[in-house]
Amino acid sequence: MFRNIIVFTFILMISGRAIAQSQNNEEHLSGFLMTSITYKFSPKWMAYTELQTRSIEHFSPLDYTETKGGIGYNINRGNQAFVGFGRYATRRQQELYQRELRLWLQYTFTNNIGKLKLDHRGRAEQRFFHFPQTADNKTDQRFRYRLSATLPINKKKVEAQTFFVNGFEELFLGPKADLVKRNRLFTGFGYQFTKAVGASTGYMWQRELAPSGNRNLHFMYLALNFILDRKSDNNRHIDIPVAD
Numbered sequence: 001m002f003r004n005i006i007v008f009t010f011i012l013m014i015s016g017r018a019i020a021q022s023q024n025n026e027e028h029l030s031g032f033l034m035t036s037i038t039y040k041f042s043p044k045w046m047a048y049t050e051l052q053t054r055s056i057e058h059f060s061p062l063d064y065t066e067t068k069g070g071i072g073y074n075i076n077r078g079n080q081a082f083v084g085f086g087r088y089a090t091r092r093q094q095e096l097y098q099r100e101l102r103l104w105l106q107y108t109f110t111n112n113i114g115k116l117k118l119d120h121r122g123r124a125e126q127r128f129f130h131f132p133q134t135a136d137n138k139t140d141q142r143f144r145y146r147l148s149a150t151l152p153i154n155k156k157k158v159e160a161q162t163f164f165v166n167g168f169e170e171l172f173l174g175p176k177a178d179l180v181k182r183n184r185l186f187t188g189f190g191y192q193f194t195k196a197v198g199a200s201t202g203y204m205w206q207r208e209l210a211p212s213g214n215r216n217l218h219f220m221y222l223a224l225n226f227i228l229d230r231k232s233d234n235n236r237h238i239d240i241p242v243a244d
Helices: 002-021
Strands: 029-040 044-055 064-074 078-090 097-111 115-131 135-152 162-173 180-192 199-207 215-229
Touching: 162 199, 180 215
Parallel strands: 029 215
Antiparallel strands: 029 044, 044 064, 064 078, 078 097, 097 115, 115 135, 135 162, 162 180, 180 199, 199 215
């Protein structure tokens, strides 16, 4: 338990530093809304879909949307492979600026330290962009690594009627000159109402690195997650989707 407290104290300290940086007058708070459905149709296989919208340039109106999903395979209790795809749209000054089609492969390794659940996720993405205003097209690749942690508060694992805290650190890498593209840090909490329904909220700091200059984004995050499990395993933690 002492090690768990140390880990989350460290996460909260870093998050507090990021929040303090948001006092720069050129930065502002934005919104990040998400809902997801996970369907576990066998002990080995699952399907996942997610709807997401964000405000980026200002707190309102919403200027970014994404719809994505995929299929996951549980190799064993601690390892999962996943293939996914999604469509993304970005608006600037309420005009459609960019469309994206994204395909990815990902692998997740999970382990526990006492009550603390750790997820190590690696992802390789192929991205296809279309810019309607100029009719230009381009492609890009990106690699991501995320370490996330979930700690139940009032129970030994996340199950029905469980309060929890969670957080993650994620790096976005590219194969070209701009090796480090983005860094994300999240800290938050939530409540799992039943095995099928949970909600979470929190703060996410995102730093975008580019040759033209860096940019800090600050999001208030709110999510509603649904899990449909045909063969529930009472010995497993409920998986909590986080900002993605």
